[in-house]
Structure formats: C-alpha cells, structure tokens
Amino acid sequence: xxxxxxxxxxxxxxxxxxxxxxxxxxxxxxxxxxxxxxxxxxxxxxxxxxxxxxxxxxxxxxxxxxxxxxxxxxxx
Amino acid sequence: xxxxxxxxxxxxxxxxxxxxxxxxxxxxxxxxxxxxxxxxxxxxxxxxxxxxxxxxxxxxxxxxxxxxxxxxxxxxxxxxxxxxxxxxxxxxxxxxxxxxxxxxxxxxxxxxxxxxxxxxxxxxxxxxxxxxxxxxxxxxxxxxxxxxxxxxxxxxxxxxxxxxxxxxxxxxxxxxxxxxxxxxxxxxxxxxxxxxxxxxxxxxxxxxxxxxxxxxxxxxxxxxxxxxxxxxxxxxxxxxxxxxxxxxxxxxxxxxxxxxxx
Numbered sequence: 001x002x003x004x005x006x007x008x009x010x011x012x013x014x015x016x017x018x019x020x021x022x023x024x025x026x027x028x029x030x031x032x033x034x035x036x037x038x039x040x041x042x043x044x045x046x047x048x049x050x051x052x053x054x055x056x057x058x059x060x061x062x063x064x065x066x067x068x069x070x071x072x073x074x075x076x
Numbered sequence: 077x078x079x080x081x082x083x084x085x086x087x088x089x090x091x092x093x094x095x096x097x098x099x100x101x102x103x104x105x106x107x108x109x110x111x112x113x114x115x116x117x118x119x120x121x122x123x124x125x126x127x128x129x130x131x132x133x134x135x136x137x138x139x140x141x142x143x144x145x146x147x148x149x150x151x152x153x154x155x156x157x158x159x160x161x162x163x164x165x166x167x168x169x170x171x172x173x174x175x176x177x178x179x180x181x182x183x184x185x186x187x188x189x190x191x192x193x194x195x196x197x198x199x200x201x202x203x204x205x206x207x208x209x210x211x212x213x214x215x216x217x218x219x220x221x222x223x224x225x226x227x228x229x230x231x232x233x234x235x236x237x238x239x240x241x242x243x244x245x246x247x248x249x250x251x252x253x254x255x256x257x258x259x260x261x262x263x264x265x266x267x268x269x270x271x272x273x274x275x276x277x278x279x280x281x282x283x284x285x286x287x288x289x290x291x292x293x294x295x296x297x298x299x300x301x302x303x304x305x306x307x308x309x310x311x312x313x314x315x316x317x318x319x320x321x322x323x324x325x326x327x328x329x330x331x332x333x334x335x336x337x338x
Contacts, residue, residue: 023314025274026202027146029267029284030320035166036087036191037324038180 081170082177083122085152086318087188090116092160099155102148112178113185118156119177127170157318161196163188164320191323198262199316201287201297204270205253206279206310207246243280246309250282253304253311260297261287265321279310286321 083102090111099107101120110117125131135141146167153164171177181188258264269281289297294316301313 024143024146025270025276026204026314027150028142028274029202029270030164030286030317031146031149031167033267034265034286034320035164035323036169036188037166038084038169038184 088160095155112181115181163323195319202314204312205283263288
C-alpha cells in the first residue's frame with residue numbers, strides 16, 4: 001500500500017491531458033463563450049451554452065472513467 | 077428547401093485584404109466569401125444531416141467531433157484574422173442560405189463596423205493563473221489505527237483552514253494580477269475558471285482572463301506577465317488570439333452579457 005502512494009501521486013501528476021487537448025480547452029472557452037452571437041432566422045446556433053457545458057462535462061467524466069479503468073488494469 | 081446549410085465563421089470589412097485561397101471549413105468543404113453592404117462573411121456549406129439540431133445534440137457529446145470542429149472553425153478565423161480585423165462568430169452558427177447571411181450583414185451592419193473598429197490593430201491575449209494548493213496538506217494519509225480520532229480531526233481542521241487561507245490569498249492575488257494586466261489592455265474579460273478535468277491541472281485556476289491589447293504593446297504586455305510570476309502561483313500566457321472574447325457585443329436577438337469582469 002505504501003508503495004502505491006507515491007506512484008499514485010506520480011500518475012495523477014502525469015495524468016494531465018495531452019497538450020493538444022489543453023489548447024482545445026482554451027479554444028472552447030473562446031468558441032463557446034466568445035464570438036459574435038447571432039440568433040433569429042438561422043438554423044442553429046449554440047446560444048444555449050449550458051447545453052454544451054453539460055455535454056462537455058459529461059464527456060470528460062466518461063473520459064476520466066475510462067482512464068481509471070486503464071489504470072486499474074495496469075495494477076492487476 | 078435544401079438539406080444544406082451555410083456555416084458562418086467570421087465577418088470582416090469587405091475593403092480589407094482577404095485570406096489566402098484554398099481555405100477549408102468544418103466539413104472539409106471550401107470556404108467562400110459573401111460580400112454585402114461593405115462587409116464580408118466567410119462561410120462554407122454544411123450538410124444539415126450533420127449540423128441539424130438533433131444530430132448536433134449528439135455530436136456535441138463527442139469530444140473528437142467537438143475538437144475537430146472547433147479546430148477547423150479556429151483555422152478559418154485565424155486565416156481571416158491574419159489579414160484583417162475580424163469578428164469571429166460563435167462555434168456552430170448555421171444559416172439556411174446565403175440570402176440570410178446577406179440580410180444579417182445588412183441589418184447588423186453598424187454593430188459589425190463598431191466592433192471591427194474597436195478590435196482593429198489589437199490582439200487578444202489569454203492569461204491563466206494557477207495557485208498550488210498550499211503544499212498539499214497530506215491528503216488523508218491513512219492514520220495509524222492507534223491515533224486518536226480527535227487528533228485526526230484537529231489536523232484535518234487545521235489543514236482545511238490553511239487551504240481556505242491559501243485560497244483567499246490566491247484569489248486576492250488573481251484580482252491584483254487582473255487589474256495590472258487590465259491597465260495595459262484596452263479591454264479585459266474574465267472567462268470562467270476551467271474545469272480541472274478539462275484543463276488537466278490539479279492546481280486551482282484563480283484567473284482565466286482575456287485581454288485586448290494594442291498590437292504595438294504586445295511586447296510590453298508579455299513583459300508584464302513575466303514580471304507577475306512568483307512564489308506559489310503559475311502564470312500561463314496564450315495567444316495572440318483573434319479577438320474572440322471581445323466581439324460578443326454584436327448580438328442579434330436578446331442580449332445577455334454574462335460573466336463580465338469588473
């Protein structure tokens with residue numbers, strides 16, 4: 001158990017998403033909360049940010065879960 | 077009616093230089109320019125089987141789809157912004173046809189011109205500030221079975237107190253940083269702190285700021301950011317960005333100013 005402690009912390013530290021995705025986060029800040037917002041006759045716009053935020057969050061949770069599964073397998 | 081929509085990326089002044097040819101958009105199709113009323117809209121055709129409301133609801137759950145679409149959108153915006161003052165449009169804004177785009181350019185002409193003149197010659201910089209959770213007060217180390225519960229609780233209380241205090245300090249520092257950066261910028265905006273799961277960082281994000289800075293003061297801004305680095309906090313600079321965070325003022329429909337900084 002004591003052996004697992006530092007390794008767990010190390011994994012957690014290294015567990016950050018790849019840099020490509022980190023940049024995507026910054027991009028999404030701007031693309032989902034910034035930019036000109038138009039509505040009216042258009043077919044569709046993400047005026048409803050909350051929908052997206054919820055979706056992204058749900059998705060991240062699922063990504064995280066699969067990560068955990070990978071980690072667990074490694075420990076077996 | 078067709079099952080093809082017109083995806084809008086960005087708006088610029090028609091008199092300004094156009095981006096280089098051969099730009100492709102969100103589904104790999106060619107990007108076109110629609111000029112009208114002195115403005116130009118950059119668009120591409122998208123299938124409504126993918127960009128209709130229902131398919132989109134599903135697609136937005138798909139991080140790969142969201143990532144690809146965001147990057148493709150961003151590529152177009154960047155190409156336009158490299159040549160001319162540009163008002164980026166929010167991700168996934170799809171019109172029925174070109175005629176609707178022309179009427180948008182006509183109806184919101186003055187708003188677009190206002191925004192474009194405000195951001196001309198300026199760039200957006202992003203500054204994120206992280207605070208390390210004060211020397212990670214031993215996250216519940218498995219206490220020896222003999223250790224009394226009260227000692228454990230006391231230790232835990234003390235550690236919570238330290239964390240609270242550290243948080244308060246970090247927030248105050250972030251406010252101060254935002255003010256300093258704002259003094260070099262012509263406008264600033266605070267985005268919400270990023271979800272640690274999305275940012276991949278365990279540290280607290282205490283500032284997720286965007287700053288509109290005169291092009292010729294970009295270097296100075298960078299130096300100010302450098303000077304802010306210090307103990308206990310990490311400062312990350314991103315950009316320059318097209319002015320995504322400073323073009324929301326062109327709103328058709330009801331306006332809704334959200335999470336605006338002080």
